[in-house]
Amino acid sequence: MSEPFLQVSDITYRYDHAESFSLAKQSFSLGQGKLLVILGPSGSGKSTLLQLVAGLLRPNEGTILMGGKPINHLPPEKRNLSMIFQKPYLLPFLTVGANVEIGLKIKGLPARERKMKAEQMLKDVGLEGFYDRPLASLSGGQEQRVAVARSLVIEPQLLLLDEPFSQLDPLLRRQMGSWLSEMKQLWNIPMIMVTHDREEALTLGDRFMILRDGATVQKGTLEQIYYEPAGRWAANFMGLDNKIEGMKRGSKVRTVLGELEVNPNCAHLPDGPVDVVLRSEWLQMDSSSSIPATIESSVFRGPFTDIKVNVSGETVVIKQLGLAAYERGLETGIRLDPFHVWCLSKEMT
Numbered sequence: 001m002s003e004p005f006l007q008v009s010d011i012t013y014r015y016d017h018a019e020s021f022s023l024a025k026q027s028f029s030l031g032q033g034k035l036l037v038i039l040g041p042s043g044s045g046k047s048t049l050l051q052l053v054a055g056l057l058r059p060n061e062g063t064i065l066m067g068g069k070p071i072n073h074l075p076p077e078k079r080n081l082s083m084i085f086q087k088p089y090l091l092p093f094l095t096v097g098a099n100v101e102i103g104l105k106i107k108g109l110p111a112r113e114r115k116m117k118a119e120q121m122l123k124d125v126g127l128e129g130f131y132d133r134p135l136a137s138l139s140g141g142q143e144q145r146v147a148v149a150r151s152l153v154i155e156p157q158l159l160l161l162d163e164p165f166s167q168l169d170p171l172l173r174r175q176m177g178s179w180l181s182e183m184k185q186l187w188n189i190p191m192i193m194v195t196h197d198r199e200e201a202l203t204l205g206d207r208f209m210i211l212r213d214g215a216t217v218q219k220g221t222l223e224q225i226y227y228e229p230a231g232r233w234a235a236n237f238m239g240l241d242n243k244i245e246g247m248k249r250g251s252k253v254r255t256v257l258g259e260l261e262v263n264p265n266c267a268h269l270p271d272g273p274v275d276v277v278l279r280s281e282w283l284q285m286d287s288s289s290s291i292p293a294t295i296e297s298s299v300f301r302g303p304f305t306d307i308k309v310n311v312s313g314e315t316v317v318i319k320q321l322g323l324a325a326y327e328r329g330l331e332t333g334i335r336l337d338p339f340h341v342w343c344l345s346k347e348m349t
């Protein structure tokens, strides 16, 4: 296997005037064409970590290697990377083309070559024919694409995205997320993205890192952070809606939903009482099921209905596609599609 393109090892950082916060010994690596998403609540250190990679901050300890070479000592402009922020920060008095060409101008490329590259890049971001357009005529999503084109036209080796779509309305934000997901394959450059938006993160990320108070709570693949939370906090942060009591014995766990198979990756947990983590999408309403359930509430949320049922004293949440109206108190049943469940021991925070 080839070496990862970016290797961040044990970096720490303390702000001069923020005694309560420090980024402690963070490490991660990133391969070519992969997108790492950094998630975490406000103030957890996501932007700090991104700025350390960008060179806008210098780590107190630790090393950052890019393409196998240390870059700790290099200023941002020598790191061969581009950063995209929440706001596009374009120059409003210039045309789209002139904005895209800024980096190439600084590099000293002749005008003809600049124009050729800028036009090609605008085509790649879906803005063909926009070269001569005044910036004022663009929508928010188009402006952010211009910012992406400006960042990519200089052919950076790494792209850093700090909540790039957070200023856009929800629909446009989703469209931009899908677009970036397609572009990711075309560009094949490693990217690190900071976002608060879980859906956006899950759509785009290949690797994930969840931060809390300057420390990593969990690192891993989509499957790991979504289905195998490292603890209760990580489970809640990833929007987990069901945690039920269980009694684990070997590869099985006894619950109000019957005896379930334990995910092999948590089979090492000691036998005894555990919390069983269930994704609501694994559960279905089923009046013919042998698991009796009483409706507690049913709330329509657009694409799905959020149904809370009581099963032998435990509340279980089910998300059913579309509109479903269940009356409170109705006696029915639920079904759990067979799969391996994730367990958290009582000690895990």
Ligand SMILES: Nc1ncnc2c1ncn2[C@@H]1O[C@H](COP(=O)(O)OP(=O)(O)OP(=O)(O)O)[C@@H](O)[C@H]1O
Residues within 6 Å of the ligand: 015, 016, 017, 018, 021, 040, 041, 042, 043, 044, 045, 046, 047, 048, 049
């Ligand atoms: N320039 C600074 N000087 C002192 N403290 C800072 C500075 N910048 C950030 N901090 C503090 O460092 C901590 C981490 O900030 P950071 O911006 O990295 O968090 P974040 O996870 O990106 O938050 P958000 O999601 O709100 O952008 C916070 O407690 C913040 O107040």
